[in-house]
Amino acid sequence: MTYVTAAAAHSYTVNLSILFGELPLLERPAAAAAAGFTAAELWWPFGEEHDPAPADLDALRAAFTGAGVQLTGLNLLDDLVRGGRGTLSLPAESDRFLANVPVAAALAGSLGATALNALYGNRVAGTDPAVQDALALDNLAFAAQAAHGIGAVLLVEALNRDESPDYPLVSAAAAVEVVDRVNAATGLGNARLLCDLYHLAKNGEDLPAVIDTYADRIGHVQIADNPGRNEPGTGSLDTEDLLARLTAAGYTGRIGLEYRPANGASADAFGWLPRELRAAR
Structure with a gap:
């Protein structure tokens, strides 16, 4: 099955922390390029190291x-490798998070990324x-300032409660x-919703309604x-319908x-995405 009509209106970036995970990290950008992609994103790629x-x-x-692939987005210190779901609201991890922000922002900025994701x-x-x-709120404001410094948005994501039962943001409205x-605290206006359709669907949300309601907040x-x-x-x-709805909503x-x-x-x-649509436009 391929999705041509609605898919053609969008540009794509492949997450190299979950796709091509069968390869060593440094081989994944070239593998993505071989599959036709010119843009990729990452969860925090250095495990527990906040300052690699x-x-x-x-x-x-x-x-x-070397692969000719642009890094489009990067997670701030997420601790996913040890079962975490971000570090910014954890008192015991706050110092690690704050130390990571400038490191991650510098890496993202050097590769042209325009989004930092703060779980x-x-x-x-x-x-x-x-x-x-x-x-x-304090730590997100700090991160928003760093994102602003590299011309990026700061993303806030809702996860699904089945896989992340202790994560408090389990709806689009909560995120x-x-x-x-954050936008009220900083005045920068660069905090945005990361609209992960899988997580929202797992939570039973009405995805068309989420798109229509929050289109102006989606980053x-x-x-x-x-x-x-x-x-x-x-x-x-x-x-196909969801991609078309995103287009109609102005995303x-x-x-x-x-x-x-x-x-x-x-x-x-x-196979669902024709090769000619995979390169970023």
Whole structure:
């Protein structure tokens, strides 16, 4: 199955933290290029290291530039490798987060990225949620300033409650509420919703209504089919309709491909998207 009509209106970026994950990190940009992509995004790629060695940063830059692939988006310190869902609202991890922001912003800026994604962080047992929320606002404002410095937006994402039961932002409305608080605090207006259609679908949200309601707040869109988090056409989501609705709502940003290949190698998971549409425009 291919999606041509609606897909042709958008530009795509492939998430190299989940696709091509069968390859070493430094080989993934070239693999994406071989599949026809010229843009890619990443979760935080250095595990728990909030300030990786300059040689490691240089090697990642070289992998992208050598492959002719632009880095379009980067997670701030997310701690996904150890089961975290972000660090910015966790009192014990706040210093690591703050130290990571300029490092991540410098890396993103050097490769042309226009988005930094700040996962909110799980609730901490025994800690007042209001304390976490106040810390989150301070740290998000700091990150928004850093994003502004490289001409980027700061993304706030809702996750699904089944896979992230301790994560407090499990609806588009909850994430947008945080976005609005950050913009009010900084006056920069560069905080935006990361509209991940897979997570929102898992939460049972009305995706057309989310698109129509929050189109002016959406800074980035990510897709995967539901259930399974595999490529479009493997589940129940009407990807063709959703892409068309994004166009009609005025969304002109990229579509992030953040899914796991249903079968075989990642290179075989793009049949739904004609090769001529994969290069960023």
